[in-house]
Structures are given as C-alpha cells and as structure tokens.
Amino acid sequence: MIASPPKELISNPLQLALEKHSEHLKEYIGLLSPTDNKGRYLHYDQLRYRFSKDLDKDLAWSIVKTARLRQLKRILPIGDSNELGRFFLTPNIQKAISETDRNTTTASLEWMCSKIGEEKHLEYLLNDLVEDEAISSSQLEGAATTTEVAKDLLKRKRKPRSLDEKMIVGNFKMMKFAWENREKDLTPDLIRDLHQIGVDGIDDDNYTPGVFRKTDDVKVVDAEGNVVHQPPLAENLKARLKKICSWVNESHHDTDNRDYFHPLVKAIIIHFLIGFEHPFRDGNGRVARALFYWYMFKNDFSAFRYITISLLLKNAPVQYGKSYLYTESDEMDLTYFIDYQCSIIIRAINKFKDSYQRTLKEAEEFNVWLWKSGLYKKLSDKQQKIFQVARSGVAHFFTASNVKENLGCSYNTASSALNGLVDMKLFKKEKQGREWVFSMVSQKKILKDWNAKK
Template sequence: MKKPPASTGRTDPFFDLLARPPHKQRLPDYLALLKPLDDQGRYLPFEALRYRWAAGLDANLCWALVKKARAAQYIHLLPLGEPVQWGKYVSTPLARKTLSVVDRHTSTAALEYMTSQIGERAHFSYLLNDLIEDEAIASSQLEGAATTTRVAKDMLKHQRQPRTPDERMVMGNYRMMNFAWEKRYEPLSVELIAEIHRVGVEGIDDEQYSPGMFRTNDEVVVQDGAGNTVHRPPPVTGLVLRLARLSGWINQPDGSILDNNFLHPMIKAITLHFALGFEHPFRDGNGRVARALFYWFMFKHEFAAFRYIAISLLLRNAPVKYGRSYLHTEADELDPTYFIEFQCSVILRAVVGFTEVYRKRLNDLRANHFAPV
C-alpha cells in the first residue's frame, strides 16, 4: 500500500488562527460552519447568514469558513465582465430537485406523451396557447406594462393591433417568444442577440429602445424603486467582444454526461439569463431579452414544454427577490449560485403548476368518460 506524503509540518494559516485564543475556545462552533449550505440546505448570502451564527463568534471568520467550503465545491462556469471574473456555481439540493423535475416533465418526449393522453378532443392546443400568452403578458408586466391580463389576452387571442405602448410591449414579447422557438436550432451569436431585441421592442418606442442596437455609452445603469443605482454594467468598450465570448461558451458542445465538466442545459440557460442581464447590452428591454434567451436555450435542448411554462408569471410576483438574486451574485465575487437558486425555485413552481393543469384536465376527461383521440 502506498503511503500518503509526509506532513511538511506547516499548517494552513487560516486554521492556525482558529487554534489561537479567543477563537480556540469556540473551535467546535467555528468548524461546524465549514460547509457551503446552512442547516436547512440553503445557499445564503453573508447578510442573511450573519444573523444565524452563534453569539460571540467573529463574523468575518465565520464567513471565511463558509467561503472556504464553497470554494472546494465550485464549478467554474464562464468568464464575465471587464476586468474578467469567473462566474462559479455550487450544486445545491434545490437545483438537483429542480433538474429532476424538469427532466421528467418538460422534455419534448414528455410533452408528446401528455398530448397523446389528452388528445385533440380536449382542445389541449388551445390550453397551451393560453399558457404561451401568460409568459408574454407577465414578462411585460414585470418590466412595467400597466395593461391588465384580461385585456392583453383578448388582444392576443383576436390578434388585434395594440393601441397603447403597454399593449405594444405585450405584443412584442409574444413575438419574441415565438421568434425564440423558430430560431431554436441556430447557434447563439451577437447578431441573434440583437435580432431578438429588435423583434421584442420594435414599434413600442423606437427612440427609447433603439431596436436591435447595442448601447453606445456607459450611462445605462440599473436602479431600484427609490432611484438608487444598484448595478453598473461592464463598460461599453469591449461589449461586442464579450457577447461573442458568451456566445462561444453557449455554443460549446455539451459533451458526455459522464464528463466531469458536464453542465445541465437548464443551469447553462439560467447562466445565460444572468449574463445577459449583467452585461445590460441594450438601452432598455434587457430583462425581456435575457428571459427570452433562457427559453431559447431550453427549446434548443429539446425541453419543448417550456413553451408553455410561464416563469415570468412568478417573477412578476417576486420582483424584489429577482433583483436581489442579481445583487447577491455581484456582491459575492460573481457567484451566480444565488441567481441560479432563485431561478430554480421559480422554475420548480412553474413546472409543478404546468403538470397540475395537465393532470386536472386529464382527470376531468376521465370523469366524463372521454378517451384520447
């Protein structure tokens, strides 16, 4: 049996610090924090964890222990921003649960099976179109559109021309979702990102949005409801090159699922959503494009049921948490795990809602003795 290398006698200065007073007396309490998640399996930021540590512990040392544990499990995702930082990710129980549900219920094969079980008699296609409209409307309302869901649905169902800027926003999002579906087999490129934006915002207020045109200065910032700047995107210099770099990462072959660096398409799609929002390449409409690109990537990887799963419906009801997931990522050395965690919670609820609609419709049919066509 080969023996392990002999110790050099040098200790990690980090643990050496724990061996000294006053921390030595609380060593078990400190070492209990050497894990990436809290006791409930949550990936929390510093501002949330610091209230959960035992009284008398040094907050900076506690956080250093958590970060040390996370660093050991980081999966490097992609380079972001200028200067470049690597976005990294820790796999969590919530993410693994969401991936399992997505794999089982949203693949193209799963959707085909659901459709065959219900059949044409149930007018399933009508139900699905209704769900497509939900995403277009909710995404617009998330960006500030004031139109009601009922009025917006009436406009889309009857394909009447929009009468207000808010209705034009809804119609633009509807076209953008359909465009993402039509272009699902194209590789990502700077040109495709610009075209998705053009399709989504053209005709709303061209002077405000500059459809299909990237920002030309560093005046674009993200503000909170009180007008405070909460995100200043990377400089416009090098923007197109960074989008090309992002496209190259997205277009990389997935590789074998047995590979150590395999990344599930949903995690990659959420990261694309984050990266577009982080870069903020357009004067306005960035959130809509980022969400459309998430869908586009899921479509590309044969998760066709996402055409009928409205994540913006849930994001609209939690805009503060949506925004904070961006801020926590940026504040913590570009760790998108916070953003991925929040998106997984939203996607999980959206997929469960979608399957419940299907099961209710199927049970109604069985109760009325209808058989699939």
C-alpha cells in the same frame, strides 16, 4: 441595499478558531459547509443574522467561504474585469434539474398529450400557456395591462392600443422567434434580432431596437433610485458578446465533456449574462429571459413553451433583483442567481403539471356529464373540444379565427361549430368590431335550459 461580504477572507480560519475561540470551536466547525443545515446557499447579507451572537462574523464567513471555494465549479470570465464566474450544485439546483428532465422534455410532453386521448382540448390549454410568459414578462418590466385584457389582445390578434399592449405583443413575438430559431447557434446578430422583434415600435427613441448601446450612461436602479448595477463598459461590448456566444455554442452537456453541466444551468447562466452585460439601452430583461427559453428549446425541453417563469418572478421582484446583487457582490458566485431561478422553475413546472392534471380531471368529469345528459351525441368532435375548453376556464372568448388556428380546421368549419353551440344554447355571441366573439353561457343557465327541455 444589501450588506456585502468582507473584502478579505481570514487565512486558515479554523486554525484561528482553534487558537483564539476554542470555546466555540464546535460551532465554527459546523459552518464548514457550502450550505446550511437546511441545504440553503445563503449570502453574507442573510447569514450575518443567523450566525450565533457569540461568533465573530468575519471569521464565521471565512469558514463558510473556505468550504465553498473547494467545491465551486469554474464557468467563464464575466464582464470587462474578466472575473471568473463559478457555481456550486446545491440540492435545490439538483432538484430543479430532476424536475426538468422528468417533466419538460419533448418526449414527456408527447406522453402528456397521449394521456388526454380523445380529450384533445389540451391543445387549447397549451396555446393559452404560451401567452402567459409573454404577458408576465411584460408586466415584470412595468406593463400595466391586466392579464385578462392581454389575453384578449393576443387571442383576437387585434392591434395594440397602447405602449403597454405593444410591449405584450412584442414579447409574444420574441417568444415565437426564440422557438422558431432554436436550431441556430447564438450570435450577436441573433441577440440583436431578438431585441428588434421584441421592442420595435414601442418607444424607438428609448429602446433603439436592435442596436447595442454605445455609451456608459445605462444604469440599473432600485425603487429608491439607488444605482444597484453599472453594466460593463460599452467599448468592448461586442467582443464580450462574441465570447459569450462562443461559450453558449460549446456543448457542455455531452457525457464525455470534463466541464459537463446541465442545459438548465447553462440557460440560467445565459439569462444572468445578458442581464449583467445590459447590451441594450432598455428591454434587456426581456431579451435575457427569452434567451433562457431559446436555449431550453434548443436542447429539446419543448414543454418550456408552456411554462412561465416571469409570472412567479413578477410576484417577487425584490428577490429576483437580490439574486443578481448577491452574485455580483460575492466574487461573481453565480450560485445565488442559479439557485433562486431554480426555485422559481420548480414552482413553474409544478404549476404546469397542476394545470395538466386539472384539465385531465375536468375533461373526464365533463365527458360523464355529456354522456349522461345525452348531449354528447349531439356535439361534433370540434364542438366537444371548444365546449370543454370553455367549461374548464382555459379560455373565455372564442372567434372563428382562433378556433381555426387552435384546432387546425377551416374558417367555415370553425364558424359553423361556434354557431352550432349558440343554436344549442350552450354559447352566446356578440359583435365586436368586425368579428363575432363567442363565449359559453353560465353552467347554471345551461343546466336550467337543459332541464326545461325535459
């Protein structure tokens, strides 16, 4: 549990500090800022340990809050109490906006692809990264399937064998639905459809796919079973969702809009609102994260198809939960949630850029080896792409079906390319069910076999 801020702020806190705590006035004045000296927007639960022991904690908090209230931007009323949601543009949020603008637009993605040039196996990298969010989002919700098994499930398009695998396939479909419906306005029906696609057939009695909750027995609990969030009443849920949709469909990023804020900030707020409202009996987190992506797609940030935030949220679920609690316990100050999500997004974008740079470097090194060995001339264009992808570790297993989809060729061409790699002793294959699964031979064996031919 967290420590909630004092319910009542001290009026004229600096005046009180001057009159009754003049010996520490300089320290109190130093607190008159929305962030600390490191640019962090800290909750009372965190700040209470950082205040000097000589300071009155309630007075110190009132001074911090006074500075924040002057600069908080109004957003919209939230929940059945209509408490006004607000936020402050922290340095971290500004950095995330900058990174998003520079690295994730459709134009920047096209530029990255052009840098690869002849090494078009970036397509394979991107298709692989599309799967990461579906897998990680499921694991964040409790799916026990390993990432390797999950990737094999999606790449081979085999039928899921367990509830966990059904969850992963559902999330993958949900992300695909978000991309394909990015041009549409948000409506309660679209939210419902997203949930239906994501959870249908997993545990219908528990999830009730595509059906908004009608009761108030849905609660969010922590690991110890303590209730940490009681969603607003179900009675006016549809009306509140309509208001949220109306707000989402309003353009806040037009340059002449007095209420301007960046699409990234708005996408994160949508994420929060769905999590807060908890419109379904289960699966709300997945829907909330999918709608974050939907809004980024809608605003032409196409690279987010390949950037997974759930992978990093999964590694720190406690902080993710606290970012919700901090907002709810401090007068619906959304800064805590937005700022935390932005820290995750910055790391996710950097991970995406690192994957691209590593792929580019490996492609260049591989081409040098291919040319020097003389093997380059013996491989077809498609074989080069498949081999490069396998060697980089982006994908480990290949079938004629997934090569056909990723490279945009016929099934026979894909099959011929894969079998040709087997004939050259670069790949091996084995029968799994009704299909052949191909994988690259170890680099050590390739070099050994290649040198033996000389």
